[in-house]
Structures are given as structure tokens and as C-alpha cells.
Amino acid sequence: MLPQAAAAQGRTSRNNRNVDDGSRQSSRRFRWWRKVKQADAAELAAQHPHRPFAGWLYAILFVVFDIITVIVLEVGVSTSSSRVELSNPTGDVGIGFVTKMWRNLNFVFVLNMLLVALLYIALMMLINRFWTATAILLALAIVIAAIEHFKIEIRYEAVLPADLNFLGSNTGNMLTFIPAGAHIVILIALAVYAVLLTLILVLRHFDGRRGKLIRTNNLGLNLASRLIMVLLPVLGFALYCSQVSTTDSWANKFSQAMGDKPSMWDSVYDAQRNGPLVAFTRQLNPSIMTKPENYSEETMKEVAARYESEAEKINANRSNNLTDSTVIYVLSESFSDPTRVPGLKVNKDSMPNIRSIKENTTSGLMLSSGYGGGTANLEYMGLTGLSMANFDSSLTSPYQQLVPSQHWTPTINQMWGAPANSLGYHPYESSMYSRATNYKKFGFSHFYTLTGPDVIKYQDKIDSSPYVSDKSTYDSALEDIRSGKANQFIQLITMQNHMPYHQWYANNDYTAESTTGTPLEEDEQTSIETYQKGVEITDQATAEFLEELDKIDKPITVVFYGDHLPGIYESASKDDNNSLALHLTDYFIWSNKASGTQGEKIDNADYSSPNFFVAQTAEHMNAKVSPYLAFLTEMHEKISAMEPPVVNQIQGWERIPEGQNIYLDASGDPMNEDDFDEATKQLLADYRLIQYDITAGEGYLKNTSFMNLPQ
Structure with a gap:
């Protein structure tokens, strides 16, 4: 054998032996590992004798x-x-x-x-x-x-x-x-x-x-x-x-x-x-408002300065102070005029007293964002001067989705100073719309309700109605108005005319019928006729309430408004052409003899929305304004009423995601935002800046005099 072949054979033999040795070692290691695993399994089985769940x-x-x-x-x-x-x-x-x-x-x-x-x-x-x-x-x-x-x-x-x-x-x-x-x-x-x-x-x-x-x-x-x-x-x-x-x-x-x-x-x-x-x-992440592109501290200071100048111009021609009087806001549950409902004929007028009051003082029709519901949204606008039209469509209830988390909640009652000067009355649950919590945040010292902690004094009901009468609500407030300070802010939210309506009242001689050729359904007719009687009772109680206020020797002004129509007009609501008519309620601003402005009628009052009430009240009272109220005054001169898009169905908690807001001019005709002049566009842009700063922004206005009445 050649030396090279012998060497190669030797190497092969050695390699084979190495492979055999490696295989034997691997085999031994495998057997050792298997014994270990078996021992572990045995130990585990001893500790956990049950099979794992599938x-x-x-x-x-x-x-x-x-x-x-x-x-x-x-x-x-x-x-x-x-x-x-x-x-x-x-x-x-x-x-x-x-x-x-x-x-x-x-x-x-x-x-x-x-x-x-x-x-x-x-x-x-x-x-x-x-x-x-x-x-x-x-x-x-x-x-x-x-x-x-x-x-x-x-x-x-x-x-x-x-x-x-x-x-x-x-x-x-x-x-x-x-x-x-x-x-x-x-x-x-x-x-x-x-x-x-x-x-x-x-x-x-x-x-x-x-x-x-x-x-x-x-x-x-x-x-x-x-x-x-x-x-x-x-x-x-x-x-x-x-x-x-x-x-x-x-x-x-x-x-x-x-x-x-x-x-x-x-x-x-x-x-x-x-x-x-x-x-x-x-309620974790409601979209409040879209941030305006030019929003900044500098911008808000410019806005505050702009309307401070406007306030000075307005105040030069006014002599009274708003907070020297008692101002009473009456949100009358579902109050409206049945005779204005399209396609409906009633046998007699259910609100002759309020109709007469409206003829002799500042009054008109209020554009409501709700139909059959949404009371707290109208209430919120009235108390803040802010508009639901400026909010994102996802924010459907500020009282629940916004106010609880706000760090700054300026409301008009705060102009009257200490909480002791702000009182609220609502003859129902204090928890409805989280009012008990929110009213405390708004600066009301007492909020009288059926459930307390401040319990409303008078709780009488009429016949088989389940709700406290308007007269009882008025009587509860009257005691504090008579004995209280000369300057207070009073918020009244009634309940007498709340849905549903089930033949509550005895001796009800009201009738209603359709003029469209299609008769009213029995349930609809019963509801309308019961509601009409309730309106009559409210009409009489309100007239008596104003008579009592007229006897008090201190200046008092009342802002009375219906929050929305009741959701009982099934026939009328089927026609989308009736949308505007089904969202217009009645309002008036009235002052007693001691005020010196009784019988006053201001311009541009035929149509309004709750966010403008405080500015109109100041004008009615010939009272000086803050820059904020000056802004609202200017805004109302350009747009008489404004609300989000409306629907002819009972207020739910979904808003229309698309569609233009409702803007009305002084004649009550709808306005197109695209047709606004430059001044109106500027005011609307400022409104959004103001509302964003208060509700979703940094609150830059808080550090200015924007909300302050002149001293």
C-alpha cells in the first residue's frame, strides 16, 4: 500500500472512531436529559397530580x-x-x-x-x-x-x-x-x-x-x-x-x-x-370643539381688548347696574304656543295672559335646539351665554360631558358675586342632568329640589298629574325673593308640563284636531289636549307670579322661556318642512314697577336663542355690560338666533354629524353662513375662540377683565 493511501485510511479510521465516540456521548447525554425530564415530570406530578385544563x-x-x-x-x-x-x-x-x-x-x-x-x-x-x-x-x-x-x-x-x-x-x-x-x-x-x-x-x-x-x-x-x-x-x-x-x-x-x-x-x-x-x-373623551387655527394667548388678549372697547361704547349710553337688581330666569318646561303647530286646530287660546304680557314688554320667539327633550342644553346656554352651535356634534350634553371636568366654568349668576346671591329651584330630582353637582360648580349656594340636600318647600300637584305645579315652584321662590337681598340671581326650572300627558286634569274642555285631512291618532289627541290644559295652568300661575313680584319694592327682572316643544305632535313632525316651527318657543323679558324699566321693549327681540338672553336682559334694563356681554350684544345684532341642525324627533343624544347650523335673522328667516358679511364672520370667529378658550382651551380670558362688569 502506498504511504499516501495508508495515511488516508488511518485518518478515516480515526474519524470514524471520533464519530462513534460522539454518538455514544450524545446518546448518553440524551438518556441523562430524558431521566432529568422524567424526574422533573415525576416531581411535578407529585406536586400537581391533576391534568392541565384544556x-x-x-x-x-x-x-x-x-x-x-x-x-x-x-x-x-x-x-x-x-x-x-x-x-x-x-x-x-x-x-x-x-x-x-x-x-x-x-x-x-x-x-x-x-x-x-x-x-x-x-x-x-x-x-x-x-x-x-x-x-x-x-x-x-x-x-x-x-x-x-x-x-x-x-x-x-x-x-x-x-x-x-x-x-x-x-x-x-x-x-x-x-x-x-x-x-x-x-x-x-x-x-x-x-x-x-x-x-x-x-x-x-x-x-x-x-x-x-x-x-x-x-x-x-x-x-x-x-x-x-x-x-x-x-x-x-x-x-x-x-x-x-x-x-x-x-x-x-x-x-x-x-x-x-x-x-x-x-x-x-x-x-x-x-x-x-x-x-x-x-363620557371619557367627548370631542368638545375643533381648536381654532389662530388660538393663542396673544389672540385671546386681542379679543378681550376688542370687546372691552365695545363695552365702553355701549356703557356710555347706559345708566344702570345689572347686579343692582334681582334677575330671575324661568325655564318653563315644554312651554310653547299650540296654535303655532302646523296642521293643528285648537278650540281656544291656552295662554292669553302670557300673550298679553308679551305684547307689553320685550318678547319674541326662541329658537330651541331640542324637540321633546334636551332641557339642560337650553339651560346651559342661558346660564353661560355659550352656544351649542359652536360645539362639535359629538358633545351632546355639556352638563355630563363637559362641565364635570372643567376647571373654569363662568356663568352669568357669578356676576352677582358671592354664592349666597345665587339660588336655584327645580321641583324634581337634583341628580337629573347632574344638576346638583354642576350648580354647586356654577356658584349657587342652594339648589332646592325634591330630593335635597336643599328640599324645595312647596310640592303641590294638580289633580292626577305626577309633577309639582308651577304655582308651587313660584311660591317656593317667592318666599326667598321677598325676604332676600335686593340683588340676587334666581334660577327656576319648572316640571309641571313634562311629558308624558295622560288625561291628568279634571274639567278639561280643550279640543284639538288636524287640518291636514288626516285625523289625529287617539293617543296624540289626548296628549295635545292634556298639554293644552297644562299650558293654561302655567299661563295663570305665571301671571299671578308677576303680579306678586310687582308688589315687591325692589327692582326685579324676569326672563321667561319655554325650553322646547313637547314631543307629542306626531302628525306635524312627519313633515320635514315643519322643522323650524317645531323648534320655536315663546320668551319674554319683564321688569316690575320698582325696576324703572317696566314696559321696556328693545329692538331685535322678535327672535332669539338662550345664549343671547343675558345681553338682551342688560339692554332691557339699560344696564352696563362686561366685554363678554358687549360681544354677545354685537353678535345678536348680526345673528338673532343660532342652534345646531335640528330634527323632528324627540330629543335623543345623537346630533346630526353634517349640515349647517341654524342661523336666523331679525325676521326669523334662515341665514346661510356662506353669505355672511365680513363683520359677521369676524364675530362668529371670535365666538368660537371665546367658547374654545372657556371650554376646551387654556382659559386665557380668565386672567383678563373680559367677564367683569364695570365697577
């Missing part, structure tokens, strides 16, 4: 605990002392929250489940333990349900996003949610949680994997997969919250498709009807 079982348990969480939250808002609400359809809350899925094909319960599921998944992936996450989720749900229960018991108000401030510097205020006897609820909550925790621990004991979800030993893969599974549901939940309150957004449409029916006049009913989580998220 994935499908985890899925079922996930849904079960999701359902339990939603039910716990719903129980929190549904077990407090019940109160009769205005428009609560039967079977929509409590057990009906679940059963309406098959009764009405309303799946808002499922919507709440989906939202809870997103949070549930994120929590599970964050800690990578199914059972621990479930225990934490249920604990949080029970704590939240208890807080909801306590707050409803104390204030008849559901937990709102503004309450999250308590988690910061105002934690001590949470004690105000704790009612007497709270220990019983706490003990029940602890008992329920103990039962659920026991169930979780038992199930965990029989689960061989102990709820561990991601089990890979690759640390990088473990963390990456968990991070993704945390971020995706959190992102989905955040996107829903950011969009659900935006009219016509995907989240808003999805929520409606699942059965969400916002009921924002009553936060408790809203939470009961739609689930506390859905009701809560709806």
Missing part, C-alpha cells in the same frame, strides 16, 4: 367570569333605592338588562362583555396567570360595584370620569360616597368575593398548569408574545373609548348596533340601561 375549557371559563364581572357591575347600579324616572321603559334594567337580548334583540350586555374581555385579556397577559388575573378582575368589579351603589345612594349619580380626580389629591372626598349602614353592603361584598375566590381556588387546584398561560422557556419569546397580547386589547379598548362619543365614528356606530341607547339626562338610568362600563366610556 384550552377550550379556559375559553369557557373566561366567558363565564366575563359574564359574572358584567353582572356584578350591573348589580352595583341596579340595587340602590329606586326612583321613578321620566322615560324609563319597563324591563330595560335589572334582569331586563340581560333578557332584552332575546326580547328586543338588544345586545348591549354583549357589548359590555366585549369591553370587559379586552381588559381581562390584558390583565391575564400582564401577569401570565389566568386564576390570579380572574381574582383581581372580580375584586375590582366588586369594589367598583360597591362604590357605584354608595354614590347612587348618596347622590343618585353614577360614577363619572370626573370622579377619577378622587384618586389624586381629593382622595378624602371619597368618604362622601359612604352612606349610613354601609357596613352591611361591605360585608355582603366581602361574602360574595369570598365565594368567588373559593371557586377560583378550587378550580386552580384541579388545573395541572396552575393557570400559567405562556409556558415557553424562551424568555424573549415569552415577553414578546405577552407584550403583544397586552398591547392589542389595551389599544382596542383605548380606540373604542376615544371614538365612541364621536358622532358617526366606527365605535359610535358599533355601540349603537349592539343596542346602546344613551340616556344622558340621568346617569344612573344610563348605567342601568346600557351597562356602567359603556355609560362610563361614553
Whole structure:
């Protein structure tokens, strides 16, 4: 054999031996690893003798605990002392929250489940333990349900996003949610949680994997997969919250498709009807206003200076001080003239006294943003001088979506100085539209209602009507007006003529009929005739109220207006051509003899909207104005009335996402924004700047004299 061949053969032989040695070593290592794994498995089996739960079982348990969480939250808002609400359809809350899925094909319960599921998944992936996450989720749900229960018991108000401030510097205020006897609820909550925790621990004991979800030993893969599974549901939940309150957004449409029916006049009913989580998220991120391009501190100082100059010009020709008088705002629930309803014929005039009053003082028609509802929005405009027309269409209820989170809330009553000079009266629930909370923020020292804490004195009702009469409301205010200071601001919100109308009054001789050739339906006719009688009663009570004010030897001015038409004109509302007529109510500004301006009639009063009332009142009283009131005066000279687009249906909580705002000129004719002259465009641009600064901006005007009356 050649030397080279022998050498090659030797190398091959050595390589083969190395391979054999390597194979034997690998085989030994494999056997050792297998023994170790078998030992680990044996040890694990000794520690956890049960088989791991299958994935499908985890899925079922996930849904079960999701359902339990939603039910716990719903129980929190549904077990407090019940109160009769205005428009609560039967079977929509409590057990009906679940059963309406098959009764009405309303799946808002499922919507709440989906939202809870997103949070549930994120929590599970964050800690990578199914059972621990479930225990934490249920604990949080029970704590939240208890807080909801306590707050409803104390204030008849559901937990709102503004309450999250308590988690910061105002934690001590949470004690105000704790009612007497709270220990019983706490003990029940602890008992329920103990039962659920026991169930979780038992199930965990029989689960061989102990709820561990991601089990890979690759640390990088473990963390990456968990991070993704945390971020995706959190992102989905955040996107829903950011969009659900935006009219016509995907989240808003999805929520409606699942059965969400916002009921924002009553936060408790809203939470009961739609689930506390859905009701809560709806208010997290409303779009208030689009930021004007030129908004800045410098711009706002220029605006303030511009109208300070206008105020000086106006005040040069005025001699009175607005706050030397008592000013009373009367928001008369659903008050309007039935004779102006298109296609309707009534047998006699139901408001002769107010018609006579209007003829002898500043008066006209008020453009309302609501039909059959939306009272608080008109009330908000009257108290602030701001217009719903300037807000984004997603902001449907400032009292719920805006005011609770505002740091600066200038209202006209604050011109009267200390809170002791501002009083409110409303013979119904103090919690409606969150009024109790908001009126305190507005600077009212007392807000008298049926439920307190300040209880309205007179609560008489008429015949079988469920609502306190207007006369009782007037009498309650009269006592404080007679005995109070010469200069106060009084806010009256009546309830007598609130829907629905069911043959409440004895000796009702009013009749109504259609002039269109199509007879009124029986229910519509009954409602209209009952409503007419209520208008007559309001008419008489209001005339008597003014007579009593005329006897008081101190200057008093009254601003009286109907907030909207009642939503009972089914025949007229079918015709879109009737939109404007169904959104015009009656108003007047009247002063007593002691004021020195009784019988005054100002120009451009035929049409108005509530945001202009304070400027008109100052003009009627020949009173000096602040730069803000000077601006409103100038604005009203160009645009007599303004509201968002309107619809001929009972006010819901969805606004028209598209369409021009309603602007009326001095003759009541609609105006096109494209046709405005430069002065009107400038005023409207300034209005948006002012409103943005107050509601969504930095509040630069607060540091100026813009809101201050001349000394």
C-alpha cells in the first residue's frame, strides 16, 4: 500500500472512531436529559397530580367570569333605592338588562362583555396567570360595584370620569360616597368575593398548569408574545373609548348596533340601561370643539381688548347696574304656543295672559335646539351665554360631558358675586342632568329640589298629574325673593308640563284636531289636549307670579322661556318642512314697577336663542355690560338666533354629524353662513375662540377683565 493511501485510511479510521465516540456521548447525554425530564415530570406530578385544563375549557371559563364581572357591575347600579324616572321603559334594567337580548334583540350586555374581555385579556397577559388575573378582575368589579351603589345612594349619580380626580389629591372626598349602614353592603361584598375566590381556588387546584398561560422557556419569546397580547386589547379598548362619543365614528356606530341607547339626562338610568362600563366610556373623551387655527394667548388678549372697547361704547349710553337688581330666569318646561303647530286646530287660546304680557314688554320667539327633550342644553346656554352651535356634534350634553371636568366654568349668576346671591329651584330630582353637582360648580349656594340636600318647600300637584305645579315652584321662590337681598340671581326650572300627558286634569274642555285631512291618532289627541290644559295652568300661575313680584319694592327682572316643544305632535313632525316651527318657543323679558324699566321693549327681540338672553336682559334694563356681554350684544345684532341642525324627533343624544347650523335673522328667516358679511364672520370667529378658550382651551380670558362688569 502506498504511504499516501495508508495515511488516508488511518485518518478515516480515526474519524470514524471520533464519530462513534460522539454518538455514544450524545446518546448518553440524551438518556441523562430524558431521566432529568422524567424526574422533573415525576416531581411535578407529585406536586400537581391533576391534568392541565384544556384550552377550550379556559375559553369557557373566561366567558363565564366575563359574564359574572358584567353582572356584578350591573348589580352595583341596579340595587340602590329606586326612583321613578321620566322615560324609563319597563324591563330595560335589572334582569331586563340581560333578557332584552332575546326580547328586543338588544345586545348591549354583549357589548359590555366585549369591553370587559379586552381588559381581562390584558390583565391575564400582564401577569401570565389566568386564576390570579380572574381574582383581581372580580375584586375590582366588586369594589367598583360597591362604590357605584354608595354614590347612587348618596347622590343618585353614577360614577363619572370626573370622579377619577378622587384618586389624586381629593382622595378624602371619597368618604362622601359612604352612606349610613354601609357596613352591611361591605360585608355582603366581602361574602360574595369570598365565594368567588373559593371557586377560583378550587378550580386552580384541579388545573395541572396552575393557570400559567405562556409556558415557553424562551424568555424573549415569552415577553414578546405577552407584550403583544397586552398591547392589542389595551389599544382596542383605548380606540373604542376615544371614538365612541364621536358622532358617526366606527365605535359610535358599533355601540349603537349592539343596542346602546344613551340616556344622558340621568346617569344612573344610563348605567342601568346600557351597562356602567359603556355609560362610563361614553363620557371619557367627548370631542368638545375643533381648536381654532389662530388660538393663542396673544389672540385671546386681542379679543378681550376688542370687546372691552365695545363695552365702553355701549356703557356710555347706559345708566344702570345689572347686579343692582334681582334677575330671575324661568325655564318653563315644554312651554310653547299650540296654535303655532302646523296642521293643528285648537278650540281656544291656552295662554292669553302670557300673550298679553308679551305684547307689553320685550318678547319674541326662541329658537330651541331640542324637540321633546334636551332641557339642560337650553339651560346651559342661558346660564353661560355659550352656544351649542359652536360645539362639535359629538358633545351632546355639556352638563355630563363637559362641565364635570372643567376647571373654569363662568356663568352669568357669578356676576352677582358671592354664592349666597345665587339660588336655584327645580321641583324634581337634583341628580337629573347632574344638576346638583354642576350648580354647586356654577356658584349657587342652594339648589332646592325634591330630593335635597336643599328640599324645595312647596310640592303641590294638580289633580292626577305626577309633577309639582308651577304655582308651587313660584311660591317656593317667592318666599326667598321677598325676604332676600335686593340683588340676587334666581334660577327656576319648572316640571309641571313634562311629558308624558295622560288625561291628568279634571274639567278639561280643550279640543284639538288636524287640518291636514288626516285625523289625529287617539293617543296624540289626548296628549295635545292634556298639554293644552297644562299650558293654561302655567299661563295663570305665571301671571299671578308677576303680579306678586310687582308688589315687591325692589327692582326685579324676569326672563321667561319655554325650553322646547313637547314631543307629542306626531302628525306635524312627519313633515320635514315643519322643522323650524317645531323648534320655536315663546320668551319674554319683564321688569316690575320698582325696576324703572317696566314696559321696556328693545329692538331685535322678535327672535332669539338662550345664549343671547343675558345681553338682551342688560339692554332691557339699560344696564352696563362686561366685554363678554358687549360681544354677545354685537353678535345678536348680526345673528338673532343660532342652534345646531335640528330634527323632528324627540330629543335623543345623537346630533346630526353634517349640515349647517341654524342661523336666523331679525325676521326669523334662515341665514346661510356662506353669505355672511365680513363683520359677521369676524364675530362668529371670535365666538368660537371665546367658547374654545372657556371650554376646551387654556382659559386665557380668565386672567383678563373680559367677564367683569364695570365697577
